[in-house]
Amino acid sequence: MKIGELSKRTGVSIRSLRYYEEQNLLVPSRHDNGYRNYSPLAVEQVRTIQFYLSLGLSTEQIAGFLHCVIKNKEAFCQEVLPVYRQKLEEINGQIRLLQHIQSNLEERIQSIMHEQQAHKERDGSYVVTG
Amino acid sequence: MKIGELSKRTGVSIRSLRYYEEQNLLVPSRHDNGYRNYSPLAVEQVRTIQFYLSLGLSTEQIAGFLHCVIKNKEAFCQEVLPVYRQKLEEINGQIRLLQHIQSNLEERIQSIMHEQQAHKERDGSYVVTG
DNA sequence: ATAAACCATAACATTGATGTGAGAGTCAAG
DNA sequence: CTTGACTCTCACATCAATGTTATGGTTTAT
Numbered sequence: 195m196k197i198g199e200l201s202k203r204t205g206v207s208i209r210s211l212r213y214y215e216e217q218n219l220l221v222p223s224r225h226d227n228g229y230r231n232y233s234p235l236a237v238e239q240v241r242t243i244q245f246y247l248s249l250g251l252s253t254e255q256i257a258g259f260l261h262c263v264i265k266n267k268e269a270f271c272q273e274v275l276p277v278y279r280q281k282l283e284e285i286n287g288q289i290r291l292l293q294h295i296q297s298n299l300e301e302r303i304q305s306i307m308h309e310q311q312a313h314k315e316r317d318g319s320y321v322v323t324g
Numbered sequence: 325m326k327i328g329e330l331s332k333r334t335g336v337s338i339r340s341l342r343y344y345e346e347q348n349l350l351v352p353s354r355h356d357n358g359y360r361n362y363s364p365l366a367v368e369q370v371r372t373i374q375f376y377l378s379l380g381l382s383t384e385q386i387a388g389f390l391h392c393v394i395k396n397k398e399a400f401c402q403e404v405l406p407v408y409r410q411k412l413e414e415i416n417g418q419i420r421l422l423q424h425i426q427s428n429l430e431e432r433i434q435s436i437m438h439e440q441q442a443h444k445e446r447d448g449s450y451v452v453t454g
Numbered sequence: 455a456t457a458a459a460c461c462a463t464a465a466c467a468t469t470g471a472t473g474t475g476a477g478a479g480t481c482a483a484g
Numbered sequence: 485c486t487t488g489a490c491t492c493t494c495a496c497a498t499c500a501a502t503g504t505t506a507t508g509g510t511t512t513a514t
Contacts, residue, residue: 209474213472306399360462458511464507481488
């Protein structure tokens with residue numbers, strides 16, 4: 195099938211499909227006229243690539259084990275586990291950082307609201323509640 | 325004080341200080357020779373900017389309320405609270421996404437290890453523990 | 455006066471997947 | 485044969501703060 199059809203079937207843009215080829219994730223054969231010729235299996239392979247991308251893996255990381263995953267069960271690709279573990283560490287670090295920022299922001303918000311409240315009460319303004 | 329001294333006192337690179345000026349976060353006066361002339365207060369202002377950046381706010385967002393924060397207490401800058409709340413929403417969304425990826429990864433890792441274990445047991449290989 | 459240290463502006467590089475557009479070849483239907 | 489819908493490659497744009505380098509003026513110390 196040609197690139198347009200694969201794009202429609204998977205929802206992945208033509209631009210991205212060409213990029214996957216450039217990154218050696220999905221290299222189709224070519225028609226005599228130079229058009230890309232994707233096998234029907236490509237649909238599933240694109241979905242696989244999208245799944246790994248959604249885990250935050252880079253195309254380079256994916257390229258490191260995709261050839262194996264396509265042929266075998268994921269569990270028997272030695273390359274996969276360390277990549278997963280490294281990514282998990284990374285994700286955990288990012289979560290910690292975001293949670294740190296999160297509590298900082300919550301603290302600032304609380305602090306502002308308390309100060310505003312105190313200000314109103316000092317001024318004797320009406321406090322509208324409920 | 326000149327830019328080099330401010331850079332040393334705050335630990336922020338000269339490049340970044342010039343960028344802050346470009347973004348209207350901290351605009352110093354100039355000496356006759358064109359050199360930037362920072363007031364002593366700039367040290368504290370740079371620290372303030374860095375704090376907001378560490379919360380993940382963009383220079384544009386910071387520029388939106390910094391003029392106010394410098395003059396008043398943060399609590400009385402109307403612009404601050406909505407920016408904080410918006411950023412908090414954003415952070416919460418990012419945390420949720422990362423946690424989703426996190427459990428996905430943990431699931432994949434568990435699945436792989438179970439499959440490998442089952443494989444070993446089927447093959448009667450020695451299982452080295454402890 | 456000369457060298458070292460400092461300052462200025464300007465512009466390009468980084469990151470990574472994807473958008474976008476130019477210029478040109480191919481193919482099917484009318 | 486022409487029009488429209490595909491396709492090709494190449495290359496620049498995006499985001500955002502910061503690094504880096506080039507080129508040249510200024511100040512300070514020797």
